[in-house]
Amino acid sequence: MLMCHVKGCATDNFPLRIEDAELEQVEVEFNEDFMRRMINKIEWGAFVQTAFALGVDQLPATVPENIDTEFLQRIHRVAMETKLKEGKMICNGCKHVYPVTDGIPNMLLQETEV
C-alpha cells in the first residue's frame, strides 16, 4: 500500500519493486471481517505481482467472485503474516532506493527530494 513519496515523482511510482528480499513469517490472528474489508483496499494487480516476485504465492489475476474463508486466509498469510525483514524497495519511476533493515523501511528523503 506504499508508493514513492519523492516530490514530483508521479508516474510509475507504485508498487515499489522489492530486491534482495529476506522474508520472515510471523503469526497474526486471523479476522475474517477485517480481511474482507482489506481486500477492497488492496490494489490487486500490484499485490499479485509483488507476491509472485517474492515467491510467496501465485494468486489469481483477478479477485474471485465468491470470496470464501479459505481464500481470505490465503490473503491473510501473504498480506499480514509475511514481513520483509531485509532488502530494498525501489521506485520504478525515480529510482529512489528505500533500504529495509531489521524489518524497518527507511523512508527518509534527501532535502532535494522533498
Added chain:
Amino acid sequence: MSSLSRPEHIAPPEIFYNDIEASKYTDNSRITAIQYEMTQRALELMCLPDEPQLLLDIGCGSGLSGECLDEAGHHWVGLDISPSMLAVANDREVEGDLFLQDIGQGMGYRPGSFDGAMSISVIQWLCNADKSSHVPKKRLLRFFGTLYNALARGSRAVFQFYPEGPEQVEMIMGAAMRSGFTGGLVVDYPNSTKAKKYFLCLFAGYAGDQKNSPQVPKGLDSEGEPAKVDYAARR
C-alpha cells in the same frame, strides 16, 4: 514552563531520542502511564466502530501507544523519525509495522489506506526548523496533505500535543484546514494546569450527507460539566 523542559527546544527528535533517551523514555513508569491514558483518550475521540481497524500511529516511538491499539484489537502502522526509538519498539516485539520516516516530508500511502490516525505528543515538533531547509509551514502542509490522502473518507485523526501558545495552535490548525480536514481542538480539564490536555480532532471528510457532519467532541472536566472547548470561541 522553562524552555529546557520542552525536549523540542533541546535538539531535533532523531538526535534527542538517542539510544539512552529512548530506553529511559520507555522504562519510565510515569511516562508510560501518561502515554497509556492519552492513547486511550485519543482512541475514544476517534469513535471507531467495534471491529478491527487499520490505524496509523504517527510518531509511534517505542510502541507504547501501539500497545493500546493492540489491546483494542486493531492493526497499526507506526512512523517515527528516531531509529533508537524504533529499535526499542522492535526489541519489545510490538505488533505494528514500523517505518523510519520524517513526517514533515510527507508520506506515500495509497489513498484511503487507513481507517484512522493518532499521534501522541508529536506534532509540536513539526513547528521547529531543525535544518536550514526546514520551513515549518511547508512541512505541516505536506504532512497534513499526504495524511488526508492516506485516510479513508469519514475517518478521524486525533493528535494529542503540547502547544506552546495560540500562534502555534493556529499554525497547526491552519495547515490542517488547508489540507481539507475539518474538526477542532478538544481541551480536557482546561482549569487544571497539570491535567490539562490538548487534542486536535480532525475529520477526513465524512460518509453521509452534510446534515450529519460530525461534531467536535467535548473536553473532559473534573466537575462533570463538559468544558467549553471550541477554539474559535475562546479567542
